[in-house]
Amino acid sequence: MRFLMAFLLLCSAFPAWAVHGMGMGYEPKYPAGFSHFDYVRPDAPKGGRLQLSASGSFDKLNPFTLRGQVAAGMGYSGNGFVFAEYGLIFDSLTTSSEDEPFSRYGLLAEDISLAPDQLSVQFRLNPKARFSNGDPVLAQDVKYSFDTLTSKQASPTFRAYWADIAQAVVVDRLTIRFDFKRRNSELHMVIGQLPVFSKAWTQGKTIDQIFLEHPVASGPYVIKHVDLGKSVTYQRRKDYWAADLPVRKGMFNFDEVEYVYYRDRLGEEEAVKAGDLDALEEFSISAWVRRYKGRRFDSGELVKDEIAHTRATGMQGIVMNLRQPRFADKRVRTAIALAFDFDWLNNRVFYNRRARTQSYFQNSADLMAGEMPTPEELQIAARLEQTPALLAALRDPVVRPASSGGTAEGLRKNLLRARQLLSEAGWTYRDGALRNSAGDPFVMTIMIPDRSSEIVLAPYARNLGKIGIELRYRLSDASLIKKRLDDFDFDLAINILGGSSSPGNELYDDFGSASADEKGSQNLSGIKDKTIDQLIEEIVKSPDRKAIAAGARLLDRYLLHQQYVVPMYYGRQFFIARKNYLQHPPALPPHMLAGSWLLTMWWREQP
Template structure:
């Protein structure tokens, strides 16, 4: 399961778990004990006495055309927390959920809107009891009918299909009292009661009876710490902190959401964001380009100490960032073609020339996980899971020999040449041959690949890859497009290759159906960009979702990782073990280190505060 950008989730125990004001829940059968007791007063990684006040000005790229983050069409604003319809995207400012995770442990969640959770002894239903103090921003109480409305609406055809896939195991939601709701499951599922805790709840009055997909410009009516103060579509959005936020003193919210106002200014290009930071118009900016970080983040304000540069180490689960192939296109159907295109990606050259040696090559779909990454040899738990698979014979060929990890060139020309020769042989075997100045198939059609990019910075990153593909006779064409258009094209599966992030949760589960499952491959707007459709993968996902102990789940995840690597569904790229944040000196942060799973931008937004200027 995920909490976006790829944060881990909680596992609840089988008994009544959450006692007021908030208590931990962990799946006892999963072998994990929660860190925080029922009497805890705040998370260790926050400053519980952080002062409230001040304004935070951040930036966002492109634009937005709606205030509804849950529908497929259009682009919601930064700060809503559910970008692209992901329940697990990142901390949002407007919506509260039933439970909330801690960021310094992998599997625990704690009560927010729900003060108590009871999982049935047979594991086929769960009851959430709502906190009596929970209030929407208009002062009305949060009731079970609002929770049911939120769930039913998000799993309807009006919302992004991601939600339907995520909660597909729920049979129905039944209101059992004014502040009590029971969710019935289609079958036992070790994590379904936990991911239901991520449900973002909004008032039945939002939109005044309009269908969800017709709610565009009406600000959400929800129970979170902020409300939309002003929205200028395509230009900027401001949020105001609620003085009457009902959960401000709960242990799960103490020391958090400290700025009175948060404003996002929109920019058409990255250079505009950087220059605005340098002239003092922005308060902080997370930089993803190491080249820019090293070469361009300098000037008078950095010299005087008004602007500071923070390099923040992390070991967050990063998943598989890759250039994925659109398998719906016949030319990518042959695994030899996909493997050949991956061999042309020279990460070591790129890392030395562009990234100052600071990037790390992605090796796994569960990168940085201690127990989910595939290892060279199968162990006992993996063998046990394998023996229970209906399609184990298809898996058998992948249980011997080396794992197909990305090949390193060491930035040595001869090594790259050997990789390209191997790629050429694979392409020839697949029916592609070089003639008349291009790599062509049996019908003499040239091999041309398009990749949509949203910024010029991506051109520099992919230029070396384009040169290597050209040596094979493949033309890689980079198309600079608006981010919203790229999203629309990807939702409709109208692309050749695309940068995507797959898997990566510390506790994988239901989200795998939407990312890797066969049903999602044909569902426009799903997270299965690549169009992966394989019964072996579907079966392994079912084993993971149905696991009732961590050892079985981890073993099945390692088998899934191994199978995915053998299929070469994408060109593995890289990740960074540090966040790069430029900020004004008056911004203060907790003394505790960044929690392992938390994104830097969420940390800054939710746990920092305005110090003396």
């Protein structure tokens, strides 16, 4: 009898629905007890040093606040909540695999329990988990991290992302529960992305008072050395508690990782060619083709890798600040987009190795809007307020970026159409410039952190000049640009929007009305649209992948119809220059990011 009671108590402590991992609308690929992710080399050799680069400067080691520029390698971005997943310092409750759309597997959490009513989720922590100071990771630390990151002192993006979480509750020493305000199809997944840190890091201060204190967290690395604004070096923890877990096997193989800061991209490029860096991802195709040459490449010391990928790339585009009245008119936004001649750029600058961005979910086939709405999209649309803009988006073919066909005549037609739209919007050409009724000229400024963007912006400025608009591009410090964007003090900005292969809660911060006036949010455009708000709600409460995809297609269709950005282009491969002793597994995960891939899965072959 005593044995039976003990057994029943044990069963009640570990719910029958506790699982090792979850997929968003599908069964996760990796079963309980799996040994390692398929795309890693589980016995990859450990050791050596990896020297990388970053542009500009940094003035803090805290990635969770708006103020300042965080050091490279921390893994999280204070402006725009980009869960890099593979930050070197902070472990999260769960982690993703890079060969599935959106699955989460236990990391700090040994298992996950979603309540039958889907109004709470419970995580049981791994008793082996340790912070870098040797302390165990406890439920109270998880609660502290959540409460800190959703406070007013942290980046507002965290509050938007987890807005539907009512509270974090310590159940026992190793069990934490998150209660939800309402049902949300992915909230139990995205709260697993919570980075966990110790109170010992903040030492009684609020998170916005932490700048150069070394984080006390549970990740695979600690900070070894900081030369403020110039370099930061991370050292692999020999006592890393998760080194042999299936989700970490064969990963984080370098003993040290150092980021050296350069004034601009040209400095980084010259450093890798001189042999001072171990690897560099190049974003300029013209630089890659024309300048990555020399004796080190000829001798085989440096290797050029062109690595195809199929990851979702989102909408890379030029964002217009809708808080300025001149951009409120859709005709003006359309005219500005018509002047961007991608075909000419691709032929003359990109060696025909870029593709035009067509969607906010580029490269996610089931999420990209088709020519006309599907029956599933129409069903969702029927539940929305029937505004003229929505009806037009449903009636008309999906809006695609204008093409010139690479010909002067094609560009001329686009610019004539742009002039007509601007005239209809009340802008007329007189006294050498396009002017509104008050006589103010149409002048736009875009800030750039280095000169690599000039090769794209110069021909765009020429085209805009032909319709009377002056585009000024101004070289500025990266920290100043970040501050201006955080404060929404800009005309135009180059940004990447959307792009998740499983869209959900991040859409509140990307496009939701509530984030439009929240400084530091990802809603740089300042979009305030009830239809978009309703669509985000539809996507977030979707019961399965099919419903999520239908909602995403309709959102994509509507955003494209509204012409909020000038669609630019995306890369179909990564361009990486590396030392020949850096190696990586042959099987490449389809959803990988080049930066995290290099940090997590590469290794150094010993001479």
